Amino acid sequence: MNRLGNATSPYLRQHAGNPVHWQEWTAEALGEARERDVPILLSVGYASCHWCHVMAHESFEDAATAELMNANFVCIKVDREERPDLDAVYMNATVAMTGQGGWPMTCFLTPAGEPFYCGTYYPKQPRGGMPSFTQLLTAITDTWQHRRGEVDQASAQVTEALQAQAAGLPDADFAITAELLDHAVAAVLRDEDPKHAGFGGAPKFPPSALLEGLLRSWERTGAANVLGAVHRTAEAMARGGIYDQLRGGFARYSVDAAWVVPHFEKMLYDNAQLLRAYAHLARRTKTDAGAPESLAHRVTRETVQFLLDDLGTEQGGFASALDADTHLEPGKPGVEGATYVWTPAELIGELGPDDGAWAAAVFGVTTAGNFEHGTSVLTRYTDPDDHVRLERIRDTLRKARDGRPQPDRDDKVVTAWNGIAITALAEAGAAFDAPEWVAAAARCARFLLSEHVIDGRVRRASLNGVAGSSPGVLEDYAWLVTGLLALHQATGERTWLDDAQRLLDKAIQHFADPTVSGSWFDTADDAETLVTRPRDPIDGATPAGASSLAEALLTAGAAGDVDHAVPYRALAAQTLQRGAVVLARAPRSAGQWLTVAEAALRGPLQVAIATEAPSKPSELLTTARATAPGGTVILAAPPNSAPLLADRPLLHGEPAAYVCRGTVCDLPVATAAELRAALERP
Structure with missing residues (x-):
C-alpha cells in the first residue's frame, strides 16, 4: 500500500495517490527490503520540480509500471528539501556514476542503502539513447536475481568512493589574505558573460551568494570593474524574464543565456539570497534625495513584497517554493509558465x-x-x-x-531557508528604515524558535505549523543563528543574541569534526547513520553548511559575550582557513566563503552606538547602516545592555559610536562625519 498520505512533505503527498507502494525513508522500509531480499528503488525530488511531475505522470501513475515496481522493489520516495542528507549522499553517487546529476533522481540500492545503479529522469518510452523506465526496472531485477555478484561489486566500489569523498577539505597552505581574495574575484570576473552579464552560459542561474561576496570585495578595494560586474548582473536579471515584472520575485534560473525565459519555479532560498544582495547594492549606491529610486531599491522593495504576499504562511514562516507548472485542468499534467x-x-x-x-x-x-x-x-x-x-x-x-489558474505552492517551511529570509529582511529593514520588514523577520524567527527548536535541537522543516521528524542539518543551525544575530542588530534586543548563542553552541557540539579543527559535517553526530556522513564545502544554489556556519561564528564572535566570543572567533578563523582552498581552486563555487572572508579580513568591523533611545534612529546609526561595508556588526543600545555595549558610555550625555576592527578599537566619536571618516579608514 502507498504510505505517503500522512507525510509532512507536500512533495510526498503529491504521490500519495500513486498505485506505487511508496514509503518514506525509515528503518522499517530498509528492514522490509532485507526481509524480502529485494533492492530499494529510491526516488528523490521536490514539489516544484517540472521533470519530477513528468516522470510521475508517465510512470508512477501508470498501473502496469507500478505493478513492476511493487513486485520487485521496496519503493521509497524522498523530498530532497526535507532530507538534504540523503539527497547529498545519493546525488554524489549519481554524479560519480553518470557524470551529471539532477532531479528526479532515481537510485537503486542494496537493503543496506548502498547504491549500485543511479540516474535521473527515465522516460516512459525509449528515446534519445535512454532506455524506458520499465526496461530499466526489468534489467535491474534480472541483475539482482541472477548476477548478484555484480551488484555487490558495484555497490562496494561506489560506497568506498563516497566515503573517500566525505573525508573533508584537504590540508592546503592557503590563508585568508587580501591576495587570495583578489585572486578569487579576478577568476570569477574572467567568467563574466560580456554580452548578457552573469557568469557562464545557459542555463544561467542567479549567482546569489557570489553577488554579496563581490559587493564586499568592491567595498574593500574600490575596484570599479567589480562593482560594474555586480551592476550588470543585477540589472540584467531584474530586467529579464527571470524576474517577475508584475509581482516581483525571481524564478529559479533562465534556460537561455540572456535571462529571458525562466524555469518558472520560484524558490525561497533564491529570493532570500537575492534580497540580501540587492538590498546591499541599493544601500551602498543610493540615489540623491528626490531622485527616482534605483533599480536595486525597486527590486529590493518588490522582492520583500513577494516574500510576504506569495510565500508568507499563516504561522509567520515562509513557504519553500511556487511550482514551475500550472494545472489548467484537474488530473492533467501541468503546463510550465501558463500563469x-x-x-x-x-x-x-x-x-x-x-x-x-x-x-x-x-x-x-x-x-x-x-x-x-x-x-x-x-x-x-x-x-x-x-x-x-x-x-x-x-x-x-x-x-x-x-x-x-495559479501554480501550486510548497508550503513546507525549511529552517535554513527561513533563516536566510530572516537575515535578508532584518538587514534590508534596518538599512531602509522599514520596521515592518524587521517585524516580519522577527515573526518568522519567533515561529522557528517556538516550533522548529525542540529540546534545544533544530528540526529541518514544518508543514502547517507542525514540525516534521527530520533533524536539522548544519545549514539549518547556521542560518537560524545568523538570522537571530541580524535581528539582534536590527532591534537592539538582547534576547535574539542569547537564543543565537545557545543554538550555535549546539551546532558546535554536534557537527564539529572531532579530529580536525574548523571542519564540519553536514549531519549531527547522533543523526541516522548512512553509507557515509556527508559534508560538502561547495557553495551551490544554497551556501555550504560550513561556509554558512563560518558567518554565524564570525558574527557571533563580534557580537557575543566575552565567554563565547573568543572561542567563536577562533573557530571562525579555523573554518575559513579550511575553506580557503575552495576560494583558491573553485571561486565560482565559493560565494559564501568570499562573503565571510571579506568580513573577516576587516576584523570584522564593529560599530557599537551607545544611546538611551535605541528605538529612535540617531544620526550615528543612520550613518553606520548607510555606509558600513557588508558584514559589519552594528548595534545601537543603551550602555551595558548588550555585550557590544559593555563599558561603552555616552559621550557628554549624547550618543557615541565606538568603531572596532576585531579586537582593536578607535576612540568614540559623536558626529556622523567622524563616524564616516572612521569607517572609511582601512
Missing part, C-alpha cells in the same frame, strides 16, 4: 488598444513571442517616463493574472 505569459491580444483585451500597445512595447510582448506558442515572458529593458501609467497598468495586469 505568467502574455500575447499582444491578451494585453489589449485587459487594457484596451492604447494601453495594451504601450504595455506590449514596455514589456517586450510581440506576436512572434519569446516563449512557446507565440506567447511572451514579460521583460522590462527600459523604464518609461510615465511612471503613473506604468504602475496603473501593472496593477491591472496583476489582478488579471491573479484570476488565472
Whole structure:
C-alpha cells in the first residue's frame, strides 16, 4: 500500500495517490527490503520540480509500471528539501556514476542503502539513447536475481568512493589574505558573460551568494570593474524574464543565456539570497534625495513584497517554493509558465488598444513571442517616463493574472531557508528604515524558535505549523543563528543574541569534526547513520553548511559575550582557513566563503552606538547602516545592555559610536562625519 498520505512533505503527498507502494525513508522500509531480499528503488525530488511531475505522470501513475515496481522493489520516495542528507549522499553517487546529476533522481540500492545503479529522469518510452523506465526496472531485477555478484561489486566500489569523498577539505597552505581574495574575484570576473552579464552560459542561474561576496570585495578595494560586474548582473536579471515584472520575485534560473525565459519555479532560498544582495547594492549606491529610486531599491522593495504576499504562511514562516507548472485542468499534467505569459491580444483585451500597445512595447510582448506558442515572458529593458501609467497598468495586469489558474505552492517551511529570509529582511529593514520588514523577520524567527527548536535541537522543516521528524542539518543551525544575530542588530534586543548563542553552541557540539579543527559535517553526530556522513564545502544554489556556519561564528564572535566570543572567533578563523582552498581552486563555487572572508579580513568591523533611545534612529546609526561595508556588526543600545555595549558610555550625555576592527578599537566619536571618516579608514 502507498504510505505517503500522512507525510509532512507536500512533495510526498503529491504521490500519495500513486498505485506505487511508496514509503518514506525509515528503518522499517530498509528492514522490509532485507526481509524480502529485494533492492530499494529510491526516488528523490521536490514539489516544484517540472521533470519530477513528468516522470510521475508517465510512470508512477501508470498501473502496469507500478505493478513492476511493487513486485520487485521496496519503493521509497524522498523530498530532497526535507532530507538534504540523503539527497547529498545519493546525488554524489549519481554524479560519480553518470557524470551529471539532477532531479528526479532515481537510485537503486542494496537493503543496506548502498547504491549500485543511479540516474535521473527515465522516460516512459525509449528515446534519445535512454532506455524506458520499465526496461530499466526489468534489467535491474534480472541483475539482482541472477548476477548478484555484480551488484555487490558495484555497490562496494561506489560506497568506498563516497566515503573517500566525505573525508573533508584537504590540508592546503592557503590563508585568508587580501591576495587570495583578489585572486578569487579576478577568476570569477574572467567568467563574466560580456554580452548578457552573469557568469557562464545557459542555463544561467542567479549567482546569489557570489553577488554579496563581490559587493564586499568592491567595498574593500574600490575596484570599479567589480562593482560594474555586480551592476550588470543585477540589472540584467531584474530586467529579464527571470524576474517577475508584475509581482516581483525571481524564478529559479533562465534556460537561455540572456535571462529571458525562466524555469518558472520560484524558490525561497533564491529570493532570500537575492534580497540580501540587492538590498546591499541599493544601500551602498543610493540615489540623491528626490531622485527616482534605483533599480536595486525597486527590486529590493518588490522582492520583500513577494516574500510576504506569495510565500508568507499563516504561522509567520515562509513557504519553500511556487511550482514551475500550472494545472489548467484537474488530473492533467501541468503546463510550465501558463500563469505568467502574455500575447499582444491578451494585453489589449485587459487594457484596451492604447494601453495594451504601450504595455506590449514596455514589456517586450510581440506576436512572434519569446516563449512557446507565440506567447511572451514579460521583460522590462527600459523604464518609461510615465511612471503613473506604468504602475496603473501593472496593477491591472496583476489582478488579471491573479484570476488565472495559479501554480501550486510548497508550503513546507525549511529552517535554513527561513533563516536566510530572516537575515535578508532584518538587514534590508534596518538599512531602509522599514520596521515592518524587521517585524516580519522577527515573526518568522519567533515561529522557528517556538516550533522548529525542540529540546534545544533544530528540526529541518514544518508543514502547517507542525514540525516534521527530520533533524536539522548544519545549514539549518547556521542560518537560524545568523538570522537571530541580524535581528539582534536590527532591534537592539538582547534576547535574539542569547537564543543565537545557545543554538550555535549546539551546532558546535554536534557537527564539529572531532579530529580536525574548523571542519564540519553536514549531519549531527547522533543523526541516522548512512553509507557515509556527508559534508560538502561547495557553495551551490544554497551556501555550504560550513561556509554558512563560518558567518554565524564570525558574527557571533563580534557580537557575543566575552565567554563565547573568543572561542567563536577562533573557530571562525579555523573554518575559513579550511575553506580557503575552495576560494583558491573553485571561486565560482565559493560565494559564501568570499562573503565571510571579506568580513573577516576587516576584523570584522564593529560599530557599537551607545544611546538611551535605541528605538529612535540617531544620526550615528543612520550613518553606520548607510555606509558600513557588508558584514559589519552594528548595534545601537543603551550602555551595558548588550555585550557590544559593555563599558561603552555616552559621550557628554549624547550618543557615541565606538568603531572596532576585531579586537582593536578607535576612540568614540559623536558626529556622523567622524563616524564616516572612521569607517572609511582601512
